[in-house]
Amino acid sequence: MPEPPSTVEGLNETLGIEYLGGTAERVEGRFEVTDRVRQPFGIVHGGAFAALAETICSAGTYEAVAGDGMVAMGQANQASFLRPITTGTAHAVATARHRGRTTWIWDCEISDDDGRLCALVRMTIAVRPRPSA
Amino acid sequence: MPEPPSTVEGLNETLGIEYLGGTAERVEGRFEVTDRVRQPFGIVHGGAFAALAETICSAGTYEAVAGDGMVAMGQANQASFLRPITTGTAHAVATARHRGRTTWIWDCEISDDDGRLCALVRMTIAVRPRPSA
Amino acid sequence: MPEPPSTVEGLNETLGIEYLGGTAERVEGRFEVTDRVRQPFGIVHGGAFAALAETICSAGTYEAVAGDGMVAMGQANQASFLRPITTGTAHAVATARHRGRTTWIWDCEISDDDGRLCALVRMTIAVRPRPSA
Amino acid sequence: MPEPPSTVEGLNETLGIEYLGGTAERVEGRFEVTDRVRQPFGIVHGGAFAALAETICSAGTYEAVAGDGMVAMGQANQASFLRPITTGTAHAVATARHRGRTTWIWDCEISDDDGRLCALVRMTIAVRPRPSA
Numbered sequence: 001m002p003e004p005p006s007t008v009e010g011l012n013e014t015l016g017i018e019y020l021g022g023t024a025e026r027v028e029g030r031f032e033v034t035d036r037v038r039q040p041f042g043i044v045h046g047g048a049f050a051a052l053a054e055t056i057c058s059a060g061t062y063e064a065v066a067g068d069g070m071v072a073m074g075q076a077n078q079a080s081f082l083r084p085i086t087t088g089t090a091h092a093v094a095t096a097r098h099r100g101r102t103t104w105i106w107d108c109e110i111s112d113d114d115g116r117l118c119a120l121v122r123m124t125i126a127v128r129p130r131p132s133a
Numbered sequence: 134m135p136e137p138p139s140t141v142e143g144l145n146e147t148l149g150i151e152y153l154g155g156t157a158e159r160v161e162g163r164f165e166v167t168d169r170v171r172q173p174f175g176i177v178h179g180g181a182f183a184a185l186a187e188t189i190c191s192a193g194t195y196e197a198v199a200g201d202g203m204v205a206m207g208q209a210n211q212a213s214f215l216r217p218i219t220t221g222t223a224h225a226v227a228t229a230r231h232r233g234r235t236t237w238i239w240d241c242e243i244s245d246d247d248g249r250l251c252a253l254v255r256m257t258i259a260v261r262p263r264p265s266a
Numbered sequence: 267m268p269e270p271p272s273t274v275e276g277l278n279e280t281l282g283i284e285y286l287g288g289t290a291e292r293v294e295g296r297f298e299v300t301d302r303v304r305q306p307f308g309i310v311h312g313g314a315f316a317a318l319a320e321t322i323c324s325a326g327t328y329e330a331v332a333g334d335g336m337v338a339m340g341q342a343n344q345a346s347f348l349r350p351i352t353t354g355t356a357h358a359v360a361t362a363r364h365r366g367r368t369t370w371i372w373d374c375e376i377s378d379d380d381g382r383l384c385a386l387v388r389m390t391i392a393v394r395p396r397p398s399a
Numbered sequence: 400m401p402e403p404p405s406t407v408e409g410l411n412e413t414l415g416i417e418y419l420g421g422t423a424e425r426v427e428g429r430f431e432v433t434d435r436v437r438q439p440f441g442i443v444h445g446g447a448f449a450a451l452a453e454t455i456c457s458a459g460t461y462e463a464v465a466g467d468g469m470v471a472m473g474q475a476n477q478a479s480f481l482r483p484i485t486t487g488t489a490h491a492v493a494t495a496r497h498r499g500r501t502t503w504i505w506d507c508e509i510s511d512d513d514g515r516l517c518a519l520v521r522m523t524i525a526v527r528p529r530p531s532a
Contacts, residue, residue, distance in 0.1 A: 010171035011178040014147055038143035039191070045144040046207035047184020054179045058172070073217075074179035075502070076475065076523065078344055079210045080371055080390065082364045097386060098348045102501060103474070105346055105386065107373070120363060120371065122388060124346065124475065208369070209342065209390065211477055213504055213523065215497045230519060231481045235368060236341070238479055238519065240506070253496060253504065255521060257342065257479065276437035277444040280413055304409035305457070311410040312453045312473035317446020324438070340445035343478045350472075 017052050019059045024099070027060035029092045033085055043084035046119075050079045052092050053108035053121035060094065061104045061125040069130050075103065076124040088113035094123070102127055150185050152192045157232070160193035162225045166218055176217035179252075183212045185225050186241035186254035193227065194237045194258045202263050208236065209257040221246035227256070235260055283318050285325045290365070293326035295358045299351055309350035312385075316345045318358050319374035319387035326360065327370045327391040335396050341369065342390040354379035360389070368393055416451050418458045423498070426459035428491045432484055442483035445518075449478045451491050452507035452520035459493065460503045460524040468529050474502065475523040487512035493522070501526055 012019070015037055020028040029052055031037060037048040054074045061072035094108035103124060110119040145152070148170055153161040162185055164170060172178040187207045194205035227241035236257060243252040278285070281303055286294040295318055297303060303314040320340045327338035360374035369390060376385040411418070414436055419427040428451055430436060436447040453473045460471035493507035502523060509518040 010168050010173065011148070011181055012172070014169040015144070015180075035143050036147040039145070039188070040143065041204070041206070043206075045184060046187045046210050047148075047180055048144055050183035050187075050210055050212070051178060051180020054183075055172070071174070073174070073176075074214050076214070077179050077183055077210070077212045078388070078477070079183070080364075080388065081207050081209070082366070082371065084206075097383065098346075100348070105348065107386075117363065120373075120388070122344070122346065122386070211344070211521070213497075213521065215499070215504065230516065231479075233481070238481065240519075250496065253506075253521070255477070255479065255519070276434050276439065277414070277447055278438070280435040281410070281446075301409050302413040305411070305454070306409065307470070307472070309472075311450060312476050313414075313446055313450020314410055316449035316453075316476055316478070317444060320445045320449075321438070337440070339440070339442075339483075340480050342480070343445050343449055343476070345449070345476045347473050347475070 011051060012055055015048055015051060017055050019056050022060060024060065024064040025096050027056045027094050029056035030089050032089050033087050043086050044090060046079060046081050049081065049090065049110050049119040050077050050121060052090060052110065053077065053079065053094065053123055056092055057094050057106040057108060057123040057125055060096070061127065065127050070127050071130045072125050072127055074123065075126040077121065079119055079121040081119050083116055083118045085112045085118050144184060145188055148181055148184060150188050152189050155193060157193065157197040158229050160189045160227050162189035163222050165222050166220050176219050177223060179212060179214050182214065182223065182243050182252040183210050183254060185223060185243065186210065186212065186227065186256055189225055190227050190239040190241060190256040190258055194260065198260050203260050204263045205258050205260055207256065208259040210254065212252055212254040214252050216249055216251045218245045218251050277317060278321055281314055281317060283321050285322050288326060290326065290330040291362050293322045293360050295322035296355050298355050299353050309352050310356060312345060312347050315347065315356065315376050315385040316343050316387060318356060318376065319343065319345065319360065319389055322358055323360050323372040323374060323389040323391055326362070326372070327393065331393050336393050337396045338391050338393055340389065341392040343387065345385055345387040347385050349382055349384045351378045351384050410450060411454055414447055414450060416454050418455050421459060423459065423463040424495050426455045426493050428455035429488050431488050432486050442485050443489060445478060445480050448480065448489065448509050448518040449476050449520060451489060451509065452476065452478065452493065452522055455491055456493050456505040456507060456522040456524055459495070460526065464526050469526050470529045471524050471526055473522065474525040476520065478518055478520045480518050482515055482517045484511045484517050
């Protein structure tokens with residue numbers, strides 16, 4: 001795997017998102033449910049699910065294309081929320097459905113500690129040449 | 134406006150998302166671009182845009198329906214990312230496109246300090262009876 | 267299965283869409299690729315893929331809920347197009363991902379005769395009480 | 400405007416979709432509501448709305464980029480259905496929200512004869528070099 005693009009921890013650290021790695025076909029991640037990811041009603045904020053999916057799908061794409069001098073960034077993030085999570089850990093598994101020259105598409109499923117499906121996120125990741133330094 | 138549903142600040146505070154209020158037809162919000170909302174390449178993480186849109190559209194819906202004993206929560210969040218933001222403030226304006234009995238749909242535009250459109254988010258908000266205490 | 271809601275063949279007949287049935291968890295359908303589903307460049311029009319997915323997911327939901335006096339109708343149709351189809355048959359398989367009281371969500375995959383994935387459609391189907399006659 | 404890419408009328412003729420033209424920023428189209436676009440309950444099939452949006456947004460993009468040797472094709476079609484149409488004409492107006500080098504994004508609104516908003520479609524159109532003959 002290429003070296004990380006920067007030392008900015010950023011939103012992933014802010015929200016406690018962990019990228020657990022994987023392959024070019026399947027990656028995983030998670031976050032612990034604490035107040036920092038909740039919305040005012042006490043359930044996980046939909047934006048946290050969207051962020052978790054985007055982090056792991058971007059990372060999975062980047063790891064696969066960086067060796068060819070390319071970068072990866074989110075182009076579209078389509079999340080559907082099925083069941084609220086209030087406590088425990090949110091677990092994400094993303095599967096690559098399309099790995100094109102300019103676009104990758106991943107389906108990310110987010111489940112709770114009991115394995116119940118809580119959110120579905122379809123991520124479109126753009127693959128572009130790395131900008132010159 | 135009804136009293137806030139809880140005192141949990143949660144993700145909005147974590148990411149610095151401010152809800153600026155509005156009407157049942159148009160609401161606004163924003164966040165300042167700091168490392169807490171950036172991804173590793175130094176640009177704003179797509180999840181932060183998704184979260185900003187969801188916060189203001191949920192709040193706008195909740196304010197309109199709470200008086201009828203209803204609550205509002207995100208059902209779908211469809212974000213398209215057009216232009217990265219690296220610094221300054223992300224400004225969101227959402228317009229209600231549909232206000233149904235069980236579903237509201239909002240279009241949220243997120244722009245940078247120069248007024249350039251950076252993300253489009255279509256939010257579907259479910260409206261449901263408030264759970265009994 | 268309940269009797270068909272009407273004798274209007276409509277768009278399904280117009281485009282040659284066949285609903286092949288299945289279970290409350292998995293349904294199938296297809297259409298033959300002729301000029302009636304092509305766009306001007308000679309490939310299948312994206313709207314034909316969207317229609318195929320909506321037909322089979324609506325039908326699968328309707329068959330499952332009609333016995334309870336409910337009807338099913340499309341609420342959102344999110345299609346991503348991965349690979350064009352120019353000839354042969356478009357084959358769709360949809361899997362129910364969420365079967366809620368008011369909303370079902372299906373993931374529909376459309377493939378060509380060689381089994382290559384050509385389109386992904388996430389369908390949200392609203393479930394509502396049957397209108398009084 | 401460049402000459403049409405082919406003489407295949409295809410799905411547009413099948414469903415009665417008319418492209419009414421416009422500018423690189425705003426295009427229009429429509430279809431008459433007859434049984435050929437209805438689903439079994441007698442309302443317009445969601446796939447017909449998706450197809451109408453895709454036709455006019457693809458055409459609007461193509462007209463703008465063809466002179467540079469590019470073609471346009473649908474990459475994603477995200478439709479939300481707000482209100483059924485049973486009779487009359489479906490009127491579509493699409494506004495370009497992003498005109499990038501490789502991707503255009505349009506917001507398409509579909510209304511009935513009384514001007515009521517019935518469907519919202521966000522179209523992502525891929526712009527690619529014209530394949531060599």
